[in-house]
Amino acid sequence: MEFRFEEVEKRHGANIILQRLTLRFPAGGVSAILGESGAGKSTLLRLLLGLDWPERGQVLIDGVALQPARRLAVRRQIGYVIQEGGLFPHLTALGNLALLPRYLGWSGERIRARAAELAELMALPAALLMRFPAELSGGQRQRVAVMRALMSDPPALLLDEPLGALDPLVRDELQQRLAALFRSLAKTVLIVTHDLAEAAVLADRLLLLHQGRIVQDGPARQWLEQPADDFVRRFVAAQRGGLAEALAGMAARADGRAHPGAPDARAR
Amino acid sequence: MPGRVNDVCRRYTPGGRAPARVALALRVLATLRALAVLLVLAALVPRAWGAEAGPASRAGPAPGVASSSPGPGPAPSIGSKNFTESLILADLLQLAAQRRGLALVHRRAMGGSAILWQALLAGSIDAYAEYTGTLRAQLLKGLPAGANEQALRSALARAGILMGAPLGFEDRYALAVPGALAQRLHLATVSDLRAHPMLRYALSNEFIDRVDGWLGLRRAYGLAPRSVRGMDHSLAYRALREGAADVVDVYTTDAEIAAQHLTVLRDDRHFFPRYDAVWLYRQDAAEHWPALAAAIDALGGRITVQSMQRLNAEVQLGHRDDRAVAAAFFATLVPGAGTGAHAAAGGSAGPGAASALRSSGGGAGATQLLARTREHLLLVGVSLALALLVGLPLGVLGAQMPALGRPLLALCAMLQTNPSLALLVFMIPLFGIGARPAIAALFLYSLLPIVRNTLTGLASIPAPLVLSAAALGLPRHVRLLRVELPLAARTIIAGISTAAVINVGTATLGALIGAGGYGEPILTGIRLDDIGLILRGAVPAAALALLVMGAFQLLERALTPRGLREFREP
Numbered sequence: 001m002e003f004r005f006e007e008v009e010k011r012h013g014a015n016i017i018l019q020r021l022t023l024r025f026p027a028g029g030v031s032a033i034l035g036e037s038g039a040g041k042s043t044l045l046r047l048l049l050g051l052d053w054p055e056r057g058q059v060l061i062d063g064v065a066l067q068p069a070r071r072l073a074v075r076r077q078i079g080y081v082i083q084e085g086g087l088f089p090h091l092t093a094l095g096n097l098a099l100l101p102r103y104l105g106w107s108g109e110r111i112r113a114r115a116a117e118l119a120e121l122m123a124l125p126a127a128l129l130m131r132f133p134a135e136l137s138g139g140q141r142q143r144v145a146v147m148r149a150l151m152s153d154p155p156a157l158l159l160d161e162p163l164g165a166l167d168p169l170v171r172d173e174l175q176q177r178l179a180a181l182f183r184s185l186a187k188t189v190l191i192v193t194h195d196l197a198e199a200a201v202l203a204d205r206l207l208l209l210h211q212g213r214i215v216q217d218g219p220a221r222q223w224l225e226q227p228a229d230d231f232v233r234r235f236v237a238a239q240r241g242g243l244a245e246a247l248a249g250m251a252a253r254a255d256g257r258a259h260p261g262a263p264d265a266r267a268r
Numbered sequence: 269m270p271g272r273v274n275d276v277c278r279r280y281t282p283g284g285r286a287p288a289r290v291a292l293a294l295r296v297l298a299t300l301r302a303l304a305v306l307l308v309l310a311a312l313v314p315r316a317w318g319a320e321a322g323p324a325s326r327a328g329p330a331p332g333v334a335s336s337s338p339g340p341g342p343a344p345s346i347g348s349k350n351f352t353e354s355l356i357l358a359d360l361l362q363l364a365a366q367r368r369g370l371a372l373v374h375r376r377a378m379g380g381s382a383i384l385w386q387a388l389l390a391g392s393i394d395a396y397a398e399y400t401g402t403l404r405a406q407l408l409k410g411l412p413a414g415a416n417e418q419a420l421r422s423a424l425a426r427a428g429i430l431m432g433a434p435l436g437f438e439d440r441y442a443l444a445v446p447g448a449l450a451q452r453l454h455l456a457t458v459s460d461l462r463a464h465p466m467l468r469y470a471l472s473n474e475f476i477d478r479v480d481g482w483l484g485l486r487r488a489y490g491l492a493p494r495s496v497r498g499m500d501h502s503l504a505y506r507a508l509r510e511g512a513a514d515v516v517d518v519y520t521t522d523a524e525i526a527a528q529h530l531t532v533l534r535d536d537r538h539f540f541p542r543y544d545a546v547w548l549y550r551q552d553a554a555e556h557w558p559a560l561a562a563a564i565d566a567l568g569g570r571i572t573v574q575s576m577q578r579l580n581a582e583v584q585l586g587h588r589d590d591r592a593v594a595a596a597f598f599a600t601l602v603p604g605a606g607t608g609a610h611a612a613a614g615g616s617a618g619p620g621a622a623s624a625l626r627s628s629g630g631g632a633g634a635t636q637l638l639a640r641t642r643e644h645l646l647l648v649g650v651s652l653a654l655a656l657l658v659g660l661p662l663g664v665l666g667a668q669m670p671a672l673g674r675p676l677l678a679l680c681a682m683l684q685t686n687p688s689l690a691l692l693v694f695m696i697p698l699f700g701i702g703a704r705p706a707i708a709a710l711f712l713y714s715l716l717p718i719v720r721n722t723l724t725g726l727a728s729i730p731a732p733l734v735l736s737a738a739a740l741g742l743p744r745h746v747r748l749l750r751v752e753l754p755l756a757a758r759t760i761i762a763g764i765s766t767a768a769v770i771n772v773g774t775a776t777l778g779a780l781i782g783a784g785g786y787g788e789p790i791l792t793g794i795r796l797d798d799i800g801l802i803l804r805g806a807v808p809a810a811a812l813a814l815l816v817m818g819a820f821q822l823l824e825r826a827l828t829p830r831g832l833r834e835f836r837e838p
Contacts, residue, residue, distance in 0.1 A: 049739050075741030086736030090754045090832045099750060100740045132830055148740075 001077065001155040001188045002027045003048055007057035010043055017043050019212035020057065027062075027155070030182045030189040032199030034235070035209035041192040044209070045158045048190075049075050076100065079149025083161040085141045087133040093144045094129040097151055104152065111151075118147040123177065139170035146178070156188040163198060175201050196223075196239040200247055208232060220247055344557050345373035347384050347393040352583045352590060353439065353521055353576065357397040357545065359594030360571075364563035367602065372560070379702075381406060388548060389427060395549035395560065399439060401541045403548075405480070430554055430561070432547035433568030437521060437576045440543035441481065443533045444518045446508060450531035457536040458489050461515065469493050470513035472501040480541065482517070488539045502794060520573055523581035545571070570601055637808065643784035644812065647703060647775040651710035652768055659715050660760070663722025664748065673723055680716035688713065688774045706778030713774055714767035721763025725756030758828055765820035772813040776805065786812070 003025040010018040017040040025031055033041045046052040047059050050071030059066045061074055087096050097118075098111045106114075119126045122143040133141055142162060149157055162178070163171045179202050182189050193199050199206050200220035208216040208223075208231075216223055216232045224247075227233045344365075348358035355376060362372045375393060378384055384396045385407050400420065404411055408423050415423075424431055445455055445467075453464055461467065475481040476498045485491070493515075499507065505524045507513040518525055518532065520543075525532060547564045554561040575597065582593045666673030683691070691712060695705030729752055737751045753760075779787030786805040793802030 051735065051738055072741045072743060075739055077741075078739075080736070080739040082732055082736060084732065086732040088733060088737070088751055088755070090751075090829045100742060103742055103746055 002060075002062050003156070003188065003190070004060040004063070005044075005047070005057065006060065008047065008054045008059060009056035010040065010047065010052070010054050016212050018054070021212070021214065022057075023207075023214060025188060025190060027188050028186050029205060030191070030203045031205040031207060032191045032193055032203035033207050033209060034194060034196060034199055037194065039209045040212060041194075041209055042160050045080070045160055045190060045192060048158060049078060049080060076104070076152065077154050077156065079146075079151075079154045079157040081142075081145045081149045081157070081159045081162045083164040084138075085133070085145030087141055087145055087148070089133050092130055092132055093136065096133070096144060097129070097148050099148075101151055114151060115147070118150055121150075121181065122147055137170075138166050139174060142166065142174060146181075154187070156190075157182075157185075158190050158192075160192045161194075162191065164193075171198075178202055196220075196236065197245065201250060208235060210235075343371055343373055344394040344553050344560050345375055345392075347375045347378045347387055347396040349381065349384055349396070350377045350379055352523075352580050354397055355590045356576075356579050356583065356594050356597075357435070357571075359591050360567060360598055361395070361397075361547065361563055363594060363598040364566050364602075365559055368559040368563055370557055370559035370563070388429065388550065391550065391552075394553035395547055395564070397435070397545055398548050399543040399545055400434075401440060401543035404541065424548070425551070428551045430549050430551050432549065432561075432564040434544040434546055435567055436569040436571045437545055437573040438543050439519050439521045439545060439573075439576070440540050441475065442518055442520050442535065442540065443485075443515055444525060444530040445515050445533065447529040447531050449514060450533075455531065455533060457534040458485070458491075458539070459536050460533065461491055461493075462489065465491075465493050467493055467514040468512070469496040469515045470499055470504040470507045471496060471515075471517045472504060473498040475517045485539055488537055500794070521576040521580055523577060523584040526574075526577050527581055527585050545576075637804075640784065640786055640788065640805070641808065641812070643703075644772070644775055644786050644809070647706055647710060647778050647783055647785055648768065648771045648816075650703075651707045651775075652714055652764070652771055654707070654711045655714035655718050655767060656764065658711075659718030660722055662715075663719045663760075664726065664753075666719065666723045667726035673727075677716075677720055677723065680719050683712045684716040688777050689780070692777055692780060703778070703783045706775065706783035710771050710775055710778070714771055717763040717766040717770070718760075721759050721766075722756065725759030725763075726752055728759070729755050754829070755832070758824060758832065761820060761824045761827065765817060765824075768816045768820065769813050772809060772816055776809055 005018075005021050005023040008018055008021045008023075009016070033044060035041050043052060047054060048061070048066075050066055050068065053068075061077075064070075066074060087093070088099070091099070094112075094115055097115050098106075098108075101111045101114070115129055116126055119129060124140060124143045124147070128136060128140055129144075133144070136144065146159075146162070149159075163174055166174065175198060182202065189203070191199065191202055193202075196206075204219060206216070206218065206220055206223060207214050210231050216228045218226075223232060223236055227236065346358050346361055348354040358374050358376070362374050365372045378387065378393075381398065381402050384393070384398070387393045388396060398407070400417075403420060403424075404415060408420070411419060411423055421431055443458055443461070449455065453460070455461065455464075471482055476483075476496070482496070497513070501517075504513065504516045505522075505528065508516050508530075509528060516530075518530070520532060524530065547567070549560060549564060579593055579597055582588050583590045586593075662676060666676045686694075688709065691709040692705060695708045699705035699708050733751070733755065737747045742750070775783075775785050776787030776790055778785050779791045786809040788805065789801045790805035790809075793799065793805065
């Protein structure tokens with residue numbers, strides 16, 4: 001599924017959130033959108049889901065402009081995961097997974113089979129599916145949230161700070177699992193995060209949103225080597241070396257040997 | 269109608285012994301049964317009184333189109349207002365007609381003046397006893413201020429209504445003081461009060477605010493007492509007895525005047541208008557049944573204010589059945605009439621009434637409690653069900669559209685701040701008396717907690733959950749049913765529970781307008797100053813409130829899924 005923003009302008013009252021933004025996310029790519037709080041990262045995702053509408057310009061999905069009449073159909077084609085999962089507390093994990101499929105007319109058998117398949121994919125013990133969200137740990141809840149987004153095997157996945165509320169160990173584990181998942185699924189994935197290292201682990205393409213514009217757009221290494229301006233430089237520096245270590249860690253994992261900190265990265 | 273505007277509320281049924289209450293209870297139950305059907309058919313279309321009488325009603329046209337009313341029915345029927353004196357007067361006419369071989373149907377305690385008047389105009393009843401002051405001030409508003417009796421008669425004739433000769437007594441406002449006090453201070457007239465501004469006045473609330481009541485009286489006599497307190501009429505008598513007040517307003521035929529040895533002060537400046545008791549009857553009925561007119565004529569001038577006071581006292585303070593009291597009095601009017609008197613009572617409206625009257629005995633208390641419980645539950649149940657049907661959708665709508673939600677809440681809050689009594693009174697012109705207006709008022713009362721809790725329950729669902737539900741691509745109604753309403757369920761049930769508990773309490777006021785329920789013994793108890801009787805209504809009402817609360821707690825526990833019970837917001 002391909003996403004395109006054309007001359008999109010979005011305001012909140014007098015505040016301009018997005019300024020004549022033109023942007024394309026080709027099908028199958030994994031991109032991360034970074035920026036400060038309130039930079040409009042989440043707005044970007046909401047515009048794709050028809051949960052918010054631009055003042056000017058248009059959002060195109062697979063080349064077709066998003067219209068209010070089409071929004072329900074589009075939402076069913078896009079999995080959406082928010083921070084802390086947004087699981088419905090009155091339903092069990094399975095109940096949460098079943099909500100949309102049941103509306104779409106799936107049989108109980110088909111729902112259970114798909115849930116079991118996804119539980120294995122996300123390394124979640126199947127017994128936990130009968131629990132209510134309040135009876136699950138934060139990491140387990142987040143896995144269920146991702147599973148819910150994947151139930152109908154949508155061609156695209158939007159994640160808004162999916163790991164933001166997790167403790168470091170769980171977060172690291174889930175990061176690796178998601179990274180592997182994205183690579184294996186070949187879906188269009190957009191991740192909103194303010195953590196540069198996480199973005200580097202999960203995505204091939206990193207975009208920095210600042211004052212309504214995209215100021216940097218490219219792979220993580222490009223951010224280090226060719227920062228577009230001083231803001232990018234400061235944004236990277238503020239991550240306290242996280243990016244360099246993440247890149248080193250990734251390289252190490254890729255090479256299958258220890259590689260603590262590349263010299264060029266340490267220079268930053 | 270000076271002094272009559274609240275007669276429905278103020279002087280509600282007799283000293284009610286069991287019989288009167290049971291008769292009323294049965295009447296209300298019959299009405300409710302008819303009501304259930306009507307509610308479905310007419311969906312609360314305001315129709316003044318037409319359906320009031322239940323299945324026995326000769327359905328007349330809407331008020332104000334008297335000319336097209338149907339001709340006389342198989343037997344003439346007469347009505348009475350909702351207080352002792354009116355019941356006794358109707359009983360007496362029934363006896364007088366019986367003596368002339370005419371059986372009258374007495375539709376007991378139908379409501380206030382407006383209701384009876386409309387019923388008469390439309391041919392729903394053929395006669396009822398009214399007061400000339402009420403006619404002048406309230407019912408025939410087009411009449412010039414100083415209209416004489418002839419003007420009154422011709423105005424009535426234009427509507428096809430005849431007026432009988434005055435019955436011989438007046439029932440109007442007056443001021444009264446304890447006899448001993450009157451003697452000590454030499455009080456005989458209202459003017460005498462001027463010399464004693466230290467006297468404490470306890471006046472009925474409706475009397476205080478009327479230009480033809482206290483407002484005008486004070487001006488006409490130049491009275492300036494230090495202390496004037498407004499209170500319920502029957503409680504004023506109690507205050508007088510306990511020495512907490514010195515001057516009260518009375519109706520000149522009140523039973524308490526004689527019983528408490530009160531001195532009624534003479535209206536030496538003729539401030540209060542005349543309130544002669546007279547029979548009003550339909551011309552077509554009089555032509556069809558000459559015995560009806562003859563019976564009315566026969567009663568003219570036969571009832572003095574003293575005898576009316578005594579009759580009222582026998583029913584209200586002596587706890588006797590109004591029919592028995594009327595029969596005994598009728599026997600003194602017409603020697604040898606005693607034999608026919610008893611049979612006449614059988615002509616009362618409500619087929620079960622007569623037999624129920626005689627079933628008083630050991631089991632009567634329990635039966636009565638059961639009947640009241642059923643009435644009370646019906647009032648609460650029907651009004652609550654209607655409030656749910658209307659309140660839930662309104663709450664949902666308000667939550668979707670804040671622009672609508674805010675004024676909606678304000679409106680419900682406004683209804684809530686209305687004193688329940690006032691709300692009941694507002695309902696009378698729309699729904700007559702009985703269970704209908706009570707249910708309507710309780711319905712309006714229940715709206716606020718239900719609408720507010722539905723609205724806030726939905727509006728306070730955490731934003732991430734609302735967002736997640738929307739992003740799933742579920743249509744609006746599925747989100748509402750599967751996600752939002754279950755999440756708001758606890759708050760909504762709490763609102764319904766609040767409404768139900770308030771309803772159980774407020775429904776006791778329904779007895780003021782003939783809706784029955786636990787309020788009946790409470791009101792009668794207050795009137796008769798009988799704590800035991802009050803408790804017979806108050807205790808079951810409190811128990812029912814607790815029961816309802818408990819039931820809703822169980823319901824809440826049953827309806828709340830485990831996940832929500834253990835859900836703690838992070």
